[in-house]
Amino acid sequence: MxxxxxxxxxxxxxxxxxxxxxxxxxxxxxxxxxxxxxxxxxxxxxxxxxxxxxxxxxxxxxxxxxxxxxxxxxxxxxxxxxxxxxxxxxxxxxxxxxxxxxxxxxxxxxxxxxxxxxxxxxxxxxxxxxxxxxxxxxxxxxxxxxxxxxxxxxxxxxxxxxxxxxxxxSSSHDVHAAYVSHISHLSSFALALTVLEKEKNEKHIFDLASGGFDSSVRLAKSSADMWTPIFEQNKENILTVLDTYIDKLNCFRKHIESDESEKVSDLIKKSNKIKRVLQ
Amino acid sequence: MxxxxxxxxxxxxxxxxxxxxxxxxxxxxxxxxxxxxxxxxxxxxxxxxxxxxxxxxxxxxxxxxxxxxxxxxxxxxxxxxxxxxxxxxxxxxxxxxxxxxxxxxxxxxxxxxxxxxxxxxxxxxxxxxxxxxxxxxxxxxxxxxxxxxxxxxxxxxxxxxxxxxxxxxSSSHDVHAAYVSHISHLSSFALALTVLEKEKNEKHIFDLASGGFDSSVRLAKSSADMWTPIFEQNKENILTVLDTYIDKLNCFRKHIESDESEKVSDLIKKSNKIKRVLQ
The missing domain is CATH 3.40.50.720 (NAD(P)-binding Rossmann-like Domain)
Known part of the structure; x- marks a missing residue:
């Protein structure tokens, strides 16, 4: 063949x-x-x-x-x-x-x-x-x-x-891909940008990366040539899921700021349910 | 001993x-x-x-x-x-x-x-x-x-x-830990919550997880008993870095929504610099 x-x-x-x-x-x-x-x-x-x-x-x-x-x-x-x-x-x-x-x-x-x-x-x-x-x-x-x-x-x-x-x-594919795969890349790209902006000392990033950062940021090494057109092509689905993601982060923000530890803990426990799916 | x-x-x-x-x-x-x-x-x-x-x-x-x-x-x-x-x-x-x-x-x-x-x-x-x-x-x-x-x-x-x-x-430690390690966990917890909320079909999450989701969400399996007190103890630093993170996501959001592909690509390329630190 x-x-x-x-x-x-x-x-x-x-x-x-x-x-x-x-x-x-x-x-x-x-x-x-x-x-x-x-x-x-x-x-x-x-x-x-x-x-x-x-x-x-x-x-x-x-x-x-x-x-x-x-x-x-x-x-x-x-x-x-x-x-x-x-x-x-x-x-x-x-x-x-x-x-x-x-x-x-x-x-x-x-x-x-x-x-x-x-x-x-x-x-x-x-x-x-x-x-x-x-x-x-x-x-x-x-x-x-x-x-x-x-x-x-x-x-x-x-x-x-x-x-x-x-x-x-193909339209279901694009919805599910946005919900599961594309948002993970956005989350990683934004994480890398954040850490590069806040943490001026690269040695500290290197030293502290094994505390979880390394796995969350892995996807931020992905290429712009591949990912720019994906975000462009799947714009509507990506914006929807990105809004939910920003909402969830704001939920954490609000409860952390107000010292509502029980609510923070509830959010974490709810997110832990991902174990059930991925293990 | x-x-x-x-x-x-x-x-x-x-x-x-x-x-x-x-x-x-x-x-x-x-x-x-x-x-x-x-x-x-x-x-x-x-x-x-x-x-x-x-x-x-x-x-x-x-x-x-x-x-x-x-x-x-x-x-x-x-x-x-x-x-x-x-x-x-x-x-x-x-x-x-x-x-x-x-x-x-x-x-x-x-x-x-x-x-x-x-x-x-x-x-x-x-x-x-x-x-x-x-x-x-x-x-x-x-x-x-x-x-x-x-x-x-x-x-x-x-x-x-x-x-x-x-x-x-210890105070530098807490700043750097927030910037590099704690924010990664928040980003993962929120990602898991997002996907669990948007994607009702667990089989789809499982099928699509190897497209990057699995590594970004790994930390969302972490325990509430450990992480709730961390967010509580390191509140100020975490809120600062969380705000930057949400800003970066909003940057992506804006450029994706306005079809500004070149700006999306620039953000990705900037985030790619994390390679230099972690490889």
Whole structure:
């Protein structure tokens, strides 16, 4: 099987590693506008060759678009214009915009909208690792719009990556992604900004980070290129959940300020219920 | 050496494990008002015997108070009243209040104020693990108020636990702890509350958690018994940093709402600078 991966970063690169290792693909073709990333992916051995988009599409059986969402919105229609019988999927973190964009494309059935819920705070082909996806969930959206064989093929990819497949329509996906994943990133970015502003002594940040800061701020290392378009694409859902988040912080603020320890304790106990979900 | 540990939770228990394993102590005496915790600590083998406070203090060479800060404020003066030549230290996350409390105690010199910056989101003697402190920093406060031999003895404890020792006065400690550690917990508690409120479907939280939520919300599993008194004791510093945090979130909110992508991207890039400090 010939696989083309467009976007040779953490996600595309990590897919390449395990799809090759687990013998799902024989040959991987890479496409990336960023020459440094493209050459790195080739020299690390993530891909077997680099091609221009048109050639890469022609040579492929399956095409994975693993760029940030703004890039994918430009690339996907182009790729759909080029394909014959190839199957196309993407890995973008927001889905409703893309869904609208290609809804009436004559090749829509050959496209399967996907979002593997995995990542690290690192980016670029250097960040690609084996096992990134193991045991995690991947969301496939609006699969009724795709050919049944295309869906089956994309499922085989995620089976090979040891992912659980969850089905959702793209607008539900965007709501839930905002509620669970996107707000976590905002919370981390704002935390990093706060600490960098308040704490002028970097040595103190380093010394005190193991008191919890390190894990809460991990996501603040995530790339602006990936996250700016996500916040843009999923604006309405993100604003709603951000308002609730600011409300909750103001609740804590009010009770701490008024020395209402019991109410602070109640809020903490209520938040502890997240254990039940995540353990 | 006989060591008494008052408060047999994650911190006290993890100290017991490594101080014994690394042959710093011969005999560990445990004290805990919570009978379930005390008996668990004995049956797991964290401590060799359980005693009442007075007897435990009498038998000890060194006493570590590893309870939440509200308990420690009651226990420390009592312990100082009881000791002869013993050395006393604590592990509390806020230091200025305790400092004020025992400032003029005749045995003040035998007390060394400490705060090992380590922990997990779990609590209780069951959560105690070996290696918890390895490679992290511990803060010793106001050491000029302590006898030089008492400080040396407490340093040996933290050397045995493989911790870097950092010196600070207690009010600086509280400022920096609020700026780096306490705000992270608030941010996580509020995040858990938000997601539990917005996302009614727990299966979706579970599926989407690997998109970053899991690491940002880890601290929201932390105990109310420990954190309520911290927020109470360090109120002023926490309110200051919380206000900055809410400001930063509002900055993101404003720019996302107005589609000012470049400004969103600038904020993310600014927050990315945390990498420089933590990597």
């Amino acid at each position: 010939n696989l083309t991966i467009i976007g040779l970063g953490l996600i595309g690169g990590s897919m390449a590693i395990d799809l090759r290792k687990r013998e799902f693909v024989d040959h991987i073709i890479g496409v990336d506008n960023n020459k440094i990333n493209a050459n790195a992916a080739l020299s690390i051995g993530l891909v077997d060759e680099l091609c221009k988009l048109e050639e890469a599409v022609k040579k492929a059986d399956v095409i994975i678009i693993a760029t940030p969402v703004d890039g994918a919105k430009k690339t996907l229609p182009k790729v759909l214009d080029m394909i014959d019988n190839q199957i196309v999927t993407d890995t973008c973190s927001t889905k409703a915009g893309i869904h609208e964009l290609v809804k009436y494309h004559p090749k829509r059935k050959q496209y399967v909208a996907g979002h593997p819920m995995a990542g690290t705070e690192h980016s670029g082909p250097w960040a690609a690792i084996s096992g990134l996806f193991d045991g995690k969930a991947t969301i496939l959206c609006d699969t009724e719009e795709s050919d049944i064989r295309a869906v089956a093929q994309v499922r085989r990819i995620y089976d090979t990556l040891n992912m659980r497949v969850v089905f959702m329509n | 006989n060591l008494t540990i008052i408060g047999l939770g994650l911190i006290g228990g993890s100290m017991a494990i490594d101080l014994r394993k690394r042959e710093f102590v011969d005999h560990i005496i445990g004290v805990d008002n919570n009978k379930i915790n005390a008996n668990a600590a004995l049956s797991i083998g964290l401590v060799d015997e359980l005693c009442k406070l007075e007897e435990a203090v009498k038998k000890a060479d060194v006493i570590i108070i590893a309870t939440p800060v509200d308990g420690a404020k009651k226990t420390l003066p009592k312990v100082l009243d009881m000791i002869d030549n013993q050395i006393v230290t604590d592990t509390c996350s806020t230091k200025a209040g305790i400092h004020e409390l025992v400032k003029y105690h005749p045995k003040r010199k035998q007390y060394v104020a400490g705060h090992p910056m380590a922990g997990t989101e779990h609590s209780g003697p069951w959560a105690a693990i070996s290696g918890l402190f390895d490679g992290k920093a511990t803060i010793l406060c106001d050491t000029e108020e302590s006898d030089i031999r008492a400080v040396a003895q407490v340093r040996r404890i933290y050397d045995t636990l493989n911790m870097r020792v950092v010196f600070m006065n």
